[in-house]
Amino acid sequence: GAVVSQHPSWVICKSGTSVKIECRSLDFQATTMFWYRQFPKQSLMLMATSNEGSKATYEQGVEKDKFLINHASLTLSTLTVTSAHPEDSSFYICSAQEPTTRGTDTQYFGPGTRLTVL
Amino acid sequence: KNQVEQSPQSLIILEGKNCTLQCNYTVSPFSNLRWYKQDTGRGPVSLTIMTFSENTKSNGRYTATLDADTKQSSLHITASQLSDSASYICVVSVHGNKLVFGAGTILRVKS
Numbered sequence: 001g002a003v004v005s006q007h008p009s010w011v012i013c014k015s016g017t018s019v020k021i022e023c024r025s026l027d028f029q030a031t032t033m034f035w036y037r038q039f040p041k042q043s044l045m046l047m048a049t050s051n052e053g054s055k056a057t058y059e060q061g062v063e064k065d066k067f068l069i070n071h072a073s074l075t076l077s078t079l080t081v082t083s084a085h086p087e088d089s090s091f092y093i094c095s096a097q098e099p100t101t102r103g104t105d106t107q108y109f110g111p112g113t114r115l116t117v118l
Numbered sequence: 119k120n121q122v123e124q125s126p127q128s129l130i131i132l133e134g135k136n137c138t139l140q141c142n143y144t145v146s147p148f149s150n151l152r153w154y155k156q157d158t159g160r161g162p163v164s165l166t167i168m169t170f171s172e173n174t175k176s177n178g179r180y181t182a183t184l185d186a187d188t189k190q191s192s193l194h195i196t197a198s199q200l201s202d203s204a205s206y207i208c209v210v211s212v213h214g215n216k217l218v219f220g221a222g223t224i225l226r227v228k229s
Contacts, residue, residue, distance in 0.1 A: 006161075034217075043207060043219040044162070093161045107217065109154075109161035 002028050004096045006110035013084055014118055021079045021113045023094030029074035030096035034107065038091040050077045084117045120145045122220035124208050130226045135198055139223045141191040141208030149211040153182050153193045156205045198227045
């Protein structure tokens with residue numbers, strides 16, 4: 001099946017610094033990638049939809065200036081958490097969408113990145 | 119409002135036993151329904167995906183059913199193994215590629 005990777009798998013940073021998370025589709029091209037956040041014992045919450053070559057679409061309540069998304073190629077999207085604060089500590093998961101011939105576009109999820117802000 | 123509700127919230131079963139997880143949804147317009155397995159600290163892994171016209175889909179020991187009339191789905195796990203311990207998430211896709219996630223059922227398989 002399709003593989004999506006994320007880097008780093010975990011990161012610890014000081015409050016006020018910026019952190020970049022990479023999401024790559026390894027064996028397919030993804031015109032659309034998605035970024036999710038997941039707090040403990042909760043389900044995934046969509047943060048933004050990233051389309052290659054265009055600006056990301058953010059969900060209501062997600063600050064676009066704080067969570068910068070760049071989808072520079074068909075296999076790479078990055079999420080930068082700017083001026084991170086402890087409340088940004090969470091599990092960040094990306095997914096990449098692979099179109100299928102049946103029209104049931106499938107999202108493949110990355111392994112996630114655990115961000116801890118001290 | 120598009121919603122996906124899962125039951126039970128958590129479940130403990132003995133290794134080798136079967137179990138069934140439930141998913142009810144109110145999502146429109148419906149595109150497809152997916153079941154994912156998420157291990158602790160990992161991203162979700164797709165188990166099955168079903169469109170409107172599909173009633174059942176199997177993947178090894180996992181069998182998903184879909185009743186589009188009653189808007190219900192179930193995931194049946196046969197002969198459970200310790201490695202089945204995880205969160206199982208029901209996800210409904212709305213036309214336009216938006217996913218609506220259930221809260222998940224936490225399954226623990228004991229030896």
